[in-house]
Amino acid sequence: MVVESERPPLPRGLITLITGCMFSGKTTELLRRIDGVDSGLALLFKHVIDTRYAIDAVVSHGGKSCAAIVVDGSAALLHRIPNDVSLVGVDEAHFLDNGVVAVVSELRRKGVDVVLTSLNCDSWGESFAVVDRLTQIADARIVLTASCAACGEAANRTQRTTPIIDGNMIGGAESYEPRCVRCWRPPETLHKTLRLDTPSRS
Numbered sequence: 001m002v003v004e005s006e007r008p009p010l011p012r013g014l015i016t017l018i019t020g021c022m023f024s025g026k027t028t029e030l031l032r033r034i035d036g037v038d039s040g041l042a043l044l045f046k047h048v049i050d051t052r053y054a055i056d057a058v059v060s061h062g063g064k065s066c067a068a069i070v071v072d073g074s075a076a077l078l079h080r081i082p083n084d085v086s087l088v089g090v091d092e093a094h095f096l097d098n099g100v101v102a103v104v105s106e107l108r109r110k111g112v113d114v115v116l117t118s119l120n121c122d123s124w125g126e127s128f129a130v131v132d133r134l135t136q137i138a139d140a141r142i143v144l145t146a147s148c149a150a151c152g153e154a155a156n157r158t159q160r161t162t163p164i165i166d167g168n169m170i171g172g173a174e175s176y177e178p179r180c181v182r183c184w185r186p187p188e189t190l191h192k193t194l195r196l197d198t199p200s201r202s
């Protein structure tokens, strides 16, 4: 684990962004932090598009899981949070629209801690606009790396290993593996064609 920058923790209302490539342990770290909060005081959210391992739970690549509320956008997220919650977790925040930035800012203002995970970049090595904004407002950022599937060095890129069909980028180990920047290659499919179809780009 590499901690790129971490400001001193505030009493309450801290936005923590956990980023990295696929298989870098982002969700495992999120679930560890959720586990550290009394049950009933933490809520976990995921986007409806992410059905890779379970529909209504967040599951790490290592198999650990936690029940999650499924939302189709940032507006739905804010409406589902009761007043007595002290920590909100959001898995795979790159799937969400830009409105999530205002939502987590509002939660921080209310004194609610927010922990989000996100890919550091897409299969073409480009950042997500919503993640760029979250990076700007986060109080703490944790950057995780995986082990390159080709050479074993530290990996910070996600390698697509199967053809992209109809712009569908959702997948797990059958379609992706971690790579270091030297072993990583972008897909041959044109990026701009997919931007129109990929929800994470909204």
Ligand SMILES: [Zn+2]
Pocket: 148, 149, 150, 151, 152, 153, 179, 180, 181, 182, 183, 184
């Ligand atoms: Zn490598």
